[in-house]
Amino acid sequence: MPLPRLTLALPLIVVLAACDNSPKPPATQAPPASQPAAEAPAATTPASPAAAAPLLGTWAAVLADCGTAAVTISATRFEGAENRCDIKALADNGDGTFTASLACTGEGQTASESVQMTPVVAPTGEGVVLNYLDRGGEKITLLRCK
Template sequence: MKHALLIAPAAAVLLLAACGDQTNPPTEPAAPVTEAPMVNPTAPIQPGEGPESFVGTWAAQEAWCENTSATTDQVPIRISAERFEGYENRCDITAIEQAGDSYDASLSCEAEGMTSQETVNMRVIGDRLTLTWADRGNEAVQLVRCGAGPGQN
């Protein structure tokens, strides 16, 4: 037992000595540790250029972008990273997954007191958003971005 007590401190000293002198003096602090950004080489994004591509205000027709009255269904919808908000309906995005150059979103919706679960694929090319509703026979709806300039949504 006596030898074991002597071996442990000696082993620690040898391990520290093997590391060499890598301690920075107080006047020369070590450089901050940075992590490389995560890259997914199997998922090249181009048309929408990332999930933020679908965030904004969208309308079926450009003229609808000006409609803010809740008295007509010809109003734009607002999409954030968390929800869809439109005329008399709201959907929370409960899950989202990249699908090539688009995104599949699971939605939990409420409209006129009724709730439903839906799945939609969102694909942005330029200022156009195509929503393809899986639960509606793959019905596709094309929308135009309102206020197409950056930061205008």
């Protein structure tokens, strides 16, 4: 018994319906004026050891405090006078800054925190600006201890 013509034509109809020959908008088309463009997230990549090298060392807000109020940054740790943090991720932001995701303990408390670090050169030597992203952008500049 031969198949009805409709049964043979049905797969062809499905295939043709799936083909849409209407022009597609370009991928870079701007959104309509009534809709603001969403801000693209900053591109980050894991920081290489060489790129992160200017961040590593012992730092203090005042050089005279290098022995007592220093911050030590290594590839895996961020340690201050009263807290100890594991660096869970260190991202190279591609603009000369780095963002560290920290898991910290101090004074019996635990916290997760993000800090953006920017290596700088100050009149008294090398420095690093710490921007505490989870503290409303609180910033502090530290100088490299000798």
